[in-house]
Amino acid sequence: MKFSTIKFTQQDGYATLTLNRPDSLNSFNQAMHQEVRAAIKRTREDESIRCLLITGSGRGFCAGQDLSDREVSDPSQAVDLGESVEKNYNPLIRAIMGLEKPVICAVNGVAAGAGASIALACDIVLAAKSASFIQAFSKIGLVPDSGGTFNLPRALGLPRAKALALLGSKISAEQAEKWGLIWQSVEDDKLQEEALLLAQHFATQPTLGLGKIKLLLNESFNNPLHHQLELEKGAMQMLGQTEDYQEGVSAFMEKRKPEFKGK
Template sequence: MTESTYITYSLENGVATITLNRPTVYNSFNREMALALQQHLRTCANNDTVRAVVLTGEGKAFCAGQDLAEATGPESLEISEIVVQQYNPIILLLRQLNKPVIAAVNGVAAGAGANLALACDIVVAKESASFIQAFSKIGLIPDSAGTFFLPRLVGMQRASALMMTGDKVTAREAVEMGMIYKTFPEESFAAEVQALAQKMAQMPTKGLAYTKQLLNKTFQHSLEEQLKHEAAYQQQAGQTLDFKEGVEAFIQKRQPNFTGQ
């Protein structure tokens, strides 16, 4: 694994918590942090004891996007190369990870930081958090799949306005427009995130993975094509041990004990 002080990682009770750890620069990405995040996501994908992932930030911010000091330094890569080498792999790893990923947005999420959150399966935020498509403020275009996910979440007109104006969206507004799932008060945020993550870790992991794979494909397919894919994935889900356990628990009127198998 790529070792870095810029990412902290823990695994407890099936929940892997990945924390962006550059709080003095609002957890903005340098190359080391981006590559370390990629490696931690690969580790989560390959570790069967990981049943859910939480992605969050240390300190007051979730992530302020790219560290511009590094991106504009004398030995820096072209902006396009930074996107290709650092951000695009992260987004693909998040979407291909066959486990639920929760973005726990603890503060401002700006630029690539905002779009990193929106690429996750479930986004929750502190009531004081905010989201900013900050790219237009420095003459860039939204990357990290922002132009893919945001229009699908909030509609083309609103996505266009947010990306072109760079206006701040409060966490409450983000919920109202369908950008994120829920907000939690400051004092209960950590406990609420942990409860949600534990719930996801105790769910039928393969069934959730099949659901995620179907959602990844839904905008590519016609209705007829999506129905065929649903049938194929349902066949796979029906062969899991968790399906058998779920049915037995339902008949016996008890809580199921899913193992992710």
């Protein structure tokens, strides 16, 4: 598939998905939704890809929905935003959070609205110190979508999540790091370097095990202890049969660096 709104590259065991509508701060239109879904599908199906890095081109990460892609001027022709969420944003968040491979997000500028929610759906978020996050939905009479009402309170606690969502206040990358909303803020000129180092690291690690860690942690908020313990048991049964587990134990016993294959 030839892409026009994103860039998608593969190298050395990881893939990079770059949102590429810089003139609109990489906001989503219908074409971008289709292309991002196709790129994530390729990442999921290609065993040679063991990590996905998502970033943006230009001066912003993602401004959320491209409002010019919707006609809202005629009140008699109201847009069904629920349909848009169901067909576009919900499948995207499920694809990111359900991908059994690490997903890194390098936030290179403003992440607003659904753009902020998409970043927070990723597993490890790095942000340039000049970047910022804003839950802009309340400014236009909407609610945080794309998993915003799910991930915000889990990362920040209810008081801060409510304040950010209700006020629509912008917070800096450094504040987001202090609050635990993201993993790390870095100098602007170091963002891509640090993100690539993480991607290269994950491309050499036991991918199946990392995928199960990710899914178990994501599911832990919804399960009682006894159910979570059963999920852990099932994961251990499966992972104990993998080549990577055998390689990890052998390398430990032989005091050498393991060579994981993601199998």
